[in-house]
Amino acid sequence: MRDVIVIGAGPTGLMLAGELALAGAAVEVIERQVVPSGQSRGGGINSRTSEVLAMRGLLDAVIERSIPTKSARGHFAGLPVPLDTRPWRTRHPDGVLIPQDRLEAVLEDHLRGLGVAVRRGTELVGLTCGEAGIEAAVSGPGGQEMIEGRYLVACDGAHSTVRKVTGVAFPGRAGTLAAVSADVELAAVSTTVPRSVSHISRLIRTGGGFWMLTSPLGPAGVYRVVFGSAEQQALARQAPVTADEVARALTAVHGPETKLAKLRWGSRFSDAARQVTNYRYGRVLFAGDAAHIHSPIGGQGLNLGIQDAMNLGWKLAAHVHGRAPAGLLDSYHAERHPVAARVLATTRAQAVLMSPPPEADDLLALREIVTELARLPDANRYLAGLMSGLDLRYDLGGSDATDPLVGTRMIDLSLQTPAGPTTVSALLQPGRGLLLELGDQRAPRLALPPNVTAVTARVVDSPVGTAMGASPGVDRVLVRPDGYVCWVGAGPESSPQAALQRWFGGHNAA
Numbered sequence: 001m002r003d004v005i006v007i008g009a010g011p012t013g014l015m016l017a018g019e020l021a022l023a024g025a026a027v028e029v030i031e032r033q034v035v036p037s038g039q040s041r042g043g044g045i046n047s048r049t050s051e052v053l054a055m056r057g058l059l060d061a062v063i064e065r066s067i068p069t070k071s072a073r074g075h076f077a078g079l080p081v082p083l084d085t086r087p088w089r090t091r092h093p094d095g096v097l098i099p100q101d102r103l104e105a106v107l108e109d110h111l112r113g114l115g116v117a118v119r120r121g122t123e124l125v126g127l128t129c130g131e132a133g134i135e136a137a138v139s140g141p142g143g144q145e146m147i148e149g150r151y152l153v154a155c156d157g158a159h160s161t162v163r164k165v166t167g168v169a170f171p172g173r174a175g176t177l178a179a180v181s182a183d184v185e186l187a188a189v190s191t192t193v194p195r196s197v198s199h200i201s202r203l204i205r206t207g208g209g210f211w212m213l214t215s216p217l218g219p220a221g222v223y224r225v226v227f228g229s230a231e232q233q234a235l236a237r238q239a240p241v242t243a244d245e246v247a248r249a250l251t252a253v254h255g256p257e258t259k260l261a262k263l264r265w266g267s268r269f270s271d272a273a274r275q276v277t278n279y280r281y282g283r284v285l286f287a288g289d290a291a292h293i294h295s296p297i298g299g300q301g302l303n304l305g306i307q308d309a310m311n312l313g314w315k316l317a318a319h320v321h322g323r324a325p326a327g328l329l330d331s332y333h334a335e336r337h338p339v340a341a342r343v344l345a346t347t348r349a350q351a352v353l354m355s356p357p358p359e360a361d362d363l364l365a366l367r368e369i370v371t372e373l374a375r376l377p378d379a380n381r382y383l384a385g386l387m388s389g390l391d392l393r394y395d396l397g398g399s400d401a402t403d404p405l406v407g408t409r410m411i412d413l414s415l416q417t418p419a420g421p422t423t424v425s426a427l428l429q430p431g432r433g434l435l436l437e438l439g440d441q442r443a444p445r446l447a448l449p450p451n452v453t454a455v456t457a458r459v460v461d462s463p464v465g466t467a468m469g470a471s472p473g474v475d476r477v478l479v480r481p482d483g484y485v486c487w488v489g490a491g492p493e494s495s496p497q498a499a500l501q502r503w504f505g506g507h508n509a510a
């Protein structure tokens with residue numbers, strides 16, 4: 001019996017399987033598609049996801065396959081105000097523009113390196129949940145078979161089969177917008193077609209009743225276009241996207257000089273906003289688009305999924321190993337459900353600001369006011385934190401949760417350790433908890449849980465500075481494997497024992 005069956009090898013399933021394998025859980029990944037999709041869909045990762053990937057040593061490979069950009073910066077509702085994340089002290093202020101298929105390739109390589117091959121061409125068709133485990137009915141090249149696992153995680157996207165076969169509801173609001181996303185090859189381009197990626201507000205144009213976002217994908221002539229008009233609103237969701245439809249939109253927005261050579265793929269999407277009520281139903285958990293959907297405005301979906309996976313992986317691995325403290329697995333829902341709920345709300349707010357019909361003067365006036373507000377440094381910092389995921393602070397409760405650092409991400413400080421120079425993200429790469437001892441005085445040696453490492457270090461200057469953002473005097477920090485601070489202490493007498501017990505099961509658990 002596998003410890004965990006992961007359904008779906010999109011970014012969420014691949015990241016989750018990697019986290020589980022890294023923590024020593026036996027994982028099986030089931031994927032319906034025979035070969036990777038080759039679709040650009042989620043075109044970028046935000047600053048926090050960049051940090052998360054750096055914490056697993058994956059960011060360099062992602063940057064290698066990314067689309068070069070001159071500091072495109074984030075946006076809110078496509079307003080012409082670049083969002084500046086630097087006040088949040090990140091090493092990756094611009095995030096990374098990478099088509100989703102290339103990111104998935106990096107995650108799948110990483111998973112393979114951990115000894116797990118995705119079982120492709122195999123589809124989940126049924127599910128039975130018992131006291132001791134799960135039986136999943138899968139249909140693959142060899143016919144139908146049952147596979148057993150102790151837990152199953154639905155990472156099977158917006159139209160989740162797991163949701164359907166378990167009868168888990170997906171409450172929310174149906175879509176009001178109908179639009180197309182497509183990867184295209186252009187034979188000729190007019191001067192209005194962007195030659196390089198810049199701020200989103202420069203990539204969006206309207207014309208002939210269409211709006212269109214046109215973004216180069218790297219190779220000459222290859223673009224991602226996202227567009228809509230009354231025509232798309234009227235078409236059925238299942239209607240195939242045709243080359244004629246894309247060519248009409250291109251001509252309307254960029255003129256007849258812009259010529260479509262080839263439609264690589266195209267699909268329709270909406271701005272439906274839905275979220276499962278619970279992320280855990282006994283032995284079945286939900287993550288990524290299977291748990292929450294919303295408009296792609298603001299490019300949050302893929303980022304949310306990867307961060308769901310980062311939050312769940314180490315907790316579920318500890319649980320299946322029998323060393324998870326009480327409540328650890330349920331903290332996945334408690335922490336991640338509010339995060340996606342906020343994204344649903346902010347994408348809906350952005351949709352209002354982004355789609356004023358030309359005659360809607362009131363909305364245009366509101367848009368101008370919000371644009372001016374976004375230029376104010378404090379408002380810009382607020383929006384940059386919101387859209388980049390850097391402002392996230394989990395409500396961890398507990399007696400020391402009043403310290404401003406507890407519940408926030410640990411800044412990726414540069415450190416000098418007895419073993420040489422390093423960074424917080426490098427120390428987190430094995431996917432273990434990290435007890436950082438930053439003071440001059442030695443703390444008494446502790447018996448640590450098996451998945452926590454203690455490191456004595458001195459903070460040295462770097463592009464993110466030297467401050468941690470904690471209360472004065474704090475020199476001991478306990479960081480979870482997902483990079484969030486769960487305890488701080490001042491001086492060698494402070495004791496992390498209760499926090500170690502709460503998050504890692506203490507030193508007696510094994």
Ligand SMILES: Cc1cc2nc3c(=O)[nH]c(=O)nc-3n(C[C@H](O)[C@H](O)[C@H](O)COP(=O)(O)OP(=O)(O)OC[C@H]3O[C@@H](n4cnc5c(N)ncnc54)[C@H](O)[C@@H]3O)c2cc1C
Pocket residue numbers: 007008009010011012013030031032033041042043044045100122123124125155156157158160161162180181226269287288289290296298299300301302303304305
């Ligand atoms: C036009 C557009 C632009 C976007 N831009 C961005 C962006 O810039 N940034 C961003 O963060 N997000 C963006 N998104 C959203 C992003 O693409 C999704 O949020 C992301 O793909 C979700 O990842 P996932 O792994 O949860 O689900 P998916 O990527 O949907 O993966 C689910 C996987 O499960 C498999 N599967 C489904 N059913 C079964 C079954 N029964 N058995 C086995 N396998 C199954 C599927 O084949 C698929 O591979 C965009 C989306 C669209 C449509």
